[in-house]
Amino acid sequence: MSKTRGWIIQSVAACLSGLCGTTLHAQQADYEQVDLKESGTIVGVVRYEGKVPKPKELRVTTGDQPCHKGPIMSERLVLSADRKVKFAVASIKGIGRGKPFPEQDAQNPVTLNQQGCRFQPHVLTVPLGHPLRILNSDGILHNVHAHTMINDGFNRAMPPKLKQMDVSFDYPERIKFTCDAHDWMKSYIVVAEHPYYAVTGDDGTFRFENVPLGTHTIEVWHEALGKQKQEVTVAAGEEVSVEFVLQRKKKRGKR
Ligand SMILES: [Cu+2]
Numbered sequence: 001m002s003k004t005r006g007w008i009i010q011s012v013a014a015c016l017s018g019l020c021g022t023t024l025h026a027q028q029a030d031y032e033q034v035d036l037k038e039s040g041t042i043v044g045v046v047r048y049e050g051k052v053p054k055p056k057e058l059r060v061t062t063g064d065q066p067c068h069k070g071p072i073m074s075e076r077l078v079l080s081a082d083r084k085v086k087f088a089v090a091s092i093k094g095i096g097r098g099k100p101f102p103e104q105d106a107q108n109p110v111t112l113n114q115q116g117c118r119f120q121p122h123v124l125t126v127p128l129g130h131p132l133r134i135l136n137s138d139g140i141l142h143n144v145h146a147h148t149m150i151n152d153g154f155n156r157a158m159p160p161k162l163k164q165m166d167v168s169f170d171y172p173e174r175i176k177f178t179c180d181a182h183d184w185m186k187s188y189i190v191v192a193e194h195p196y197y198a199v200t201g202d203d204g205t206f207r208f209e210n211v212p213l214g215t216h217t218i219e220v221w222h223e224a225l226g227k228q229k230q231e232v233t234v235a236a237g238e239e240v241s242v243e244f245v246l247q248r249k250k251k252r253g254k255r
Helices: 003-016 023-028
Strands: 040-048 089-092 110-114 123-127 132-136 142-147 154-158 164-167 173-179 186-192 197-199 205-211 214-222 226-234 239-246
Touching: 040 089, 040 214, 040 226, 089 186, 089 205, 110 123, 123 197, 154 164, 186 197, 197 205, 214 239, 226 239
Parallel strands: 040 239, 110 132, 123 186
Antiparallel strands: 040 205, 089 197, 089 214, 132 164, 142 154, 142 173, 173 186, 214 226
């Protein structure tokens, strides 16, 4: 059974037994947070292979607003000069136990900003059940539309006076966000069921510390370049390196 299907069945079972609303705890229980006596580190890099496309300007379709006086560039495929890939999501597939989640509190929430008529950052991860704070720094009307498959979706206006809104998600999922007021705005929020998730930065790298010993499957997903998996073996006190080489997907329907 797929894990996603398992979560849905678990959720329905919880509702049938009168536990609707408590399913979040069941999801969190799928990952055991432990103090590891021995662990290692995984460092990775995501590299692009193929013809490097020219930076693409997004088609701005609404009237002149302060937030888009200049061109807005696409972040669908952002490469460094040496072809390292930004905004790839790396994770340890199916890990059931390991280090605790980092502390999250109201003073330090995961934030997604609407600034310059774009979502910033373009891709981010938020731990399962933790709040995601959505900001509206532009001070104009935005409309946040979360395209969920298994979580409750929403489609909420953020008028100029509404500077922030907190949301959270009950199930691990990669969720596309769009803005119904500005159709070029797009972002991906990855709801993470364990703390071994990372988004690559400008240099295309990611790093997982305090990884349990043994063989793990690392999965990398990128909006334009698809998915790839590799196995790595972690030894006590050692650092293991992994490189992913991604190519452009053949054109199919957009998700
Ligand atoms: Cu908008």
